Amino acid sequence: MQFGKEINSEYDLLDRLRKGDHEAFTKLYEKYSVLLIPTILRLLKSQELTEELLQKLFIKIWDSREQIDPTKSFKAYVYRIAQNMVYYSFREDSRQKRLLDFVINQKSESYSHIEEDLINKEMEDLVKAAIEKLPPKRKEVYLLFRYEEKSYKEISDLLHISTSTINDHLQKANKFLREELNKKEFVWLLFLLLSQ
Template sequence: MAAGQHMEDRDLLVQLREGSHVAFQTLYHRYKMRLAGNLLRMLKSPEWVEEVLQDLFMRLWSHREQIDPERPIKAYLFRVAENLVRDMFRRAARDQRMQQHLLQAMSEAYFHVEERLISQELKEELRMAIELLPPKRREVYVLCKLEAKSYEEVSQLLHISSGTVNDHIKKANLFLRRYLAQHSELGIALLITWLSADCQF
């Protein structure tokens, strides 16, 4: 953030701490669209994005007295937004309809995720899930997904048909989606698209 922007935000935060609705509205309009774009890539639902934004800015207002004007508000807002998304995925684990929406949305659309969000913990969850696959299915999955080999290459390498390779991949994807939905929070949002991408013939 530029020094001028930071100073302007600092002044707004000082006013916000004192209960200024004008400062609050200014911060809201300044950061709403940036947050919304990031949230939409993860949630794929304008309604859920609006829900998270409302909750986020309600928290900003209700906790305004604890905000440190010397610290960048952008980082604070994005951190709270990420925590709210985590909460939403926890709810999805208990709500079958909500879970199905997320699985479908993440499977249908490709979205970019910043490298910093793909934490070592999530990578470890995926590795553990892959280890739970039957040996042959795991071998096919690793060759295709992790080593980027085509169905035909894997077929020739393992002396099985391309149809069998395809069957292994579909069943592996189904297992991994369910595993991540049950054992991961934000991980399902970050990984589901990658899991859904088929290898190229």
């Protein structure tokens, strides 16, 4: 390969990417981000979330570049990663929403018994205690997003931070809360059994 020679074939770009070539990475990003954006946007229904997912996807590609096989379809590889990331995003959001809805909305049931009220209060207290352990800025972002239902843009305008910073805070908050609630799950189940 001669220096300065324009390389157009995908095989060569992938081979260069494997070796850590930033120019090859940029060309692949430009080519595939244009193809991926409409699909991801249709699923996530948010330009900001789409851009964030796309950035994360290409960070994954860069981090695992040495395992890329230039002889295999890069398009299929990229689409599979994107599909898995969207699926994981939906699964995590759904799981968090179900847990929080369960804890917060259980009190609104009209035929709630005293025992159920105690259990719901205990669970709600566990969630609130876990949220209180978050770092101040992360807690503020989490509360604005989850409880006040603000969009990334609204939070960005309000707190003067980037949407990628907001996303980082939310991911770390969700991970921390899951771990905290999993630790408390045994205590909660014991409380549930004792209250029956």
